[in-house]
Amino acid sequence: MNPSMLGATAARVLRQLRADPRSIALILVVPAVLLAFVYYLFENETLPPGVPRTFDRVGLMMLAIFPFVVMFLVTSITMLRERTSGTLERLLTTPIHKADLLFGYALAFSIMAALQSLFATAVAYWVFGMDIRGNPGWVVVVAVLNSVLGVALGLLCSAFARTEFQAVQFMPVVVIPQILLCGLFVPRDQMNPILELISNVLPLSYSVDALQEIAAHATSTATMTADLLVMVGFVLAVLLLASPTLRRRTP
Amino acid sequence: MGRHTVPSVEVRALHVLRGKTMVLNDVDFSIPTGRITGLLGPSGSGKTTLMRAIVGVQRVTSGSVQVLNKAAGSPELRHEVGYVTQAPSVYRDLSVEDNVRYFGAMHGRNRAQAREAIDAVGLGTLAKRRTADLSGGQFSRVSLACALVSEPRLLVLDEPTVGLDPVLRAELWERFARLAAGGTTLIISSHVMEEASHCDTLLLLRAGRLLARLTPDELRVRGATEDLELAFLHMIQADIAGRRGAA
Ligand SMILES: Nc1ncnc2c1ncn2[C@@H]1O[C@H](COP(=O)(O)OP(=O)(O)OP(=O)(O)O)[C@@H](O)[C@H]1O
Ligand SMILES: [Mg+2]
Numbered sequence: 001m002n003p004s005m006l007g008a009t010a011a012r013v014l015r016q017l018r019a020d021p022r023s024i025a026l027i028l029v030v031p032a033v034l035l036a037f038v039y040y041l042f043e044n045e046t047l048p049p050g051v052p053r054t055f056d057r058v059g060l061m062m063l064a065i066f067p068f069v070v071m072f073l074v075t076s077i078t079m080l081r082e083r084t085s086g087t088l089e090r091l092l093t094t095p096i097h098k099a100d101l102l103f104g105y106a107l108a109f110s111i112m113a114a115l116q117s118l119f120a121t122a123v124a125y126w127v128f129g130m131d132i133r134g135n136p137g138w139v140v141v142v143a144v145l146n147s148v149l150g151v152a153l154g155l156l157c158s159a160f161a162r163t164e165f166q167a168v169q170f171m172p173v174v175v176i177p178q179i180l181l182c183g184l185f186v187p188r189d190q191m192n193p194i195l196e197l198i199s200n201v202l203p204l205s206y207s208v209d210a211l212q213e214i215a216a217h218a219t220s221t222a223t224m225t226a227d228l229l230v231m232v233g234f235v236l237a238v239l240l241l242a243s244p245t246l247r248r249r250t251p
Numbered sequence: 252m253g254r255h256t257v258p259s260v261e262v263r264a265l266h267v268l269r270g271k272t273m274v275l276n277d278v279d280f281s282i283p284t285g286r287i288t289g290l291l292g293p294s295g296s297g298k299t300t301l302m303r304a305i306v307g308v309q310r311v312t313s314g315s316v317q318v319l320n321k322a323a324g325s326p327e328l329r330h331e332v333g334y335v336t337q338a339p340s341v342y343r344d345l346s347v348e349d350n351v352r353y354f355g356a357m358h359g360r361n362r363a364q365a366r367e368a369i370d371a372v373g374l375g376t377l378a379k380r381r382t383a384d385l386s387g388g389q390f391s392r393v394s395l396a397c398a399l400v401s402e403p404r405l406l407v408l409d410e411p412t413v414g415l416d417p418v419l420r421a422e423l424w425e426r427f428a429r430l431a432a433g434g435t436t437l438i439i440s441s442h443v444m445e446e447a448s449h450c451d452t453l454l455l456l457r458a459g460r461l462l463a464r465l466t467p468d469e470l471r472v473r474g475a476t477e478d479l480e481l482a483f484l485h486m487i488q489a490d491i492a493g494r495r496g497a498a
Contacts, residue, residue: 009353016344016345019344019345020344085341086339086340087340090354092308093306093332094354094401095358096357249309249310250310
């Protein structure tokens with residue numbers, strides 16, 4: 001790996017993003033707006049005393065899901081363009097190492113994800129009074145990790161798409177099952193055993209677990225650390241799978 | 252061969268199968284250092300495929316391609332070889348300067364060197380413009396600048412002058428000649444036969460076979476005309492007739 005090539009790649013990806021204000025709005029503003037939707041959706045619920053608000057549970061999980069979904073979309077399209085425009089092939093004739101390219105992408109988008117989740121978490125915390133026991137800094141860490149997961153999966157999936165339309169088709173295949181099974185709708189330990197088994201091998205489940213730990217405990221717990229490590233493992237595994245799809249030599 | 256005799260590129264018994272067709276069939280040649288070699292041939296004759304093999308992005312079926320005494324595509328060569336693809340490959344959503352600086356950064360080049368490459372292709376006044384907002388010819392010159400910035404020892408250019416006006420073409424060929432005089436080896440494919448006269452050596456491809464390796468003067472003699480375009484046509488027709496006769 002070469003830090004200057006990695007840095008140049010991250011800077012280039014951010015410049016490309018800057019040329020597209022709508023994507024920036026999608027990344028930075030839309031999550032906070034959707035969070036407001038969820039808040040007002042459950043505004044009038046009546047709860048027995050001691051039961052946490054639905055917003056505290058659902059809103060918190062959305063903080064993890066947004067960066068994952070958004071970065072998956074943005075990355076798979078950007079990378080597909082890179083593949084189809086010939087710039088990837090050209091780049092791979094230069095001394096750049098594949099890792100510089102992969103981590104350059106991951107760095108650029110995790111910077112955006114950090115901004116996104118700082119903004120969304122701040123809105124959830126201060127505007128809507130989200131109640132979490134733990135340090136909201138950890139929420140941002142989980143969000144950034146999720147965004148990198150989205151980047152990694154987007155890089156990988158872009159290899160199996162020929163057009164932007166095909167790239168978007170991976171949303172219902174790769175993203176929606178994870179949202180359904182991550183514990184947002186039904187706690188994972190109450191699922192039918194087969195679904196629970198599937199949810200055990202989906203990375204998003206672990207970030208939702210981690211967030212629930214952060215919400216319930218004032219200090220970081222061993223479970224949270226384990227969840228985060230599993231996430232890191234998933235990210236590295238997916239990046240490792242994505243690496244051979246960057247071919248220097250083609251038929 | 253005069254000044255330089257060390258070969259930069261050596262291709263031996265090269266066969267390339269793409270899909271079901273043998274796109275390059277038993278191609279053999281070498282290219283001297285510090286010279287301009289023109290790659291000519293009808294559309295679909297395998298020019299791009301041959302260039303891809305030299306750059307090392309083409310999977311070859313058999314035979315060998317040596318570049319600067321190393322196997323084509325070796326990691327050590329990535330600093331030494333610059334490749335401009337036939338279809339311009341740059342980031343459309345970035346400015347001219349951001350494109351050239353990014354590809355320059357892969358070779359440790361700085362901002363001043365990027366500016367120099369941009370000026371060399373005549374885009375100095377458009378450096379800040381988004382490449383998507385350029386004309387076709389300007390767009391393809393950005394792609395060229397992205398290769399020039401790395402100052403490689405071997406430059407492989409796939410039809411770099413398509414869509415350019417005569418003034419710009421002349422300027423670029425002067426630049427290529429200066430690069431060659433400075434020791435850079437250039438391989439340039441073209442459809443414009445008049446450009447062949449700027450090359451030191453010509454490789455004529457037809458249907459995946461190397462028809463001839465000669466100088467522009469030799470081509471005039473072999474084709475029995477001063478007009479390179481006509482001479483080329485004569486050689487192709489003679490080849491077609493010869494193969495038909497043999498069959
Ligand atoms: N990816 C591919 N798969 C299969 N066949 C291919 C592929 N790319 C090119 N070919 C075929 O290989 C042959 C040579 O193609 P190549 O692009 O090298 O020609 P060329 O001489 O550069 O043509 P042009 O002057 O039109 O650019 C053509 O017959 C083409 O149809
Ligand atoms: Mg071609």
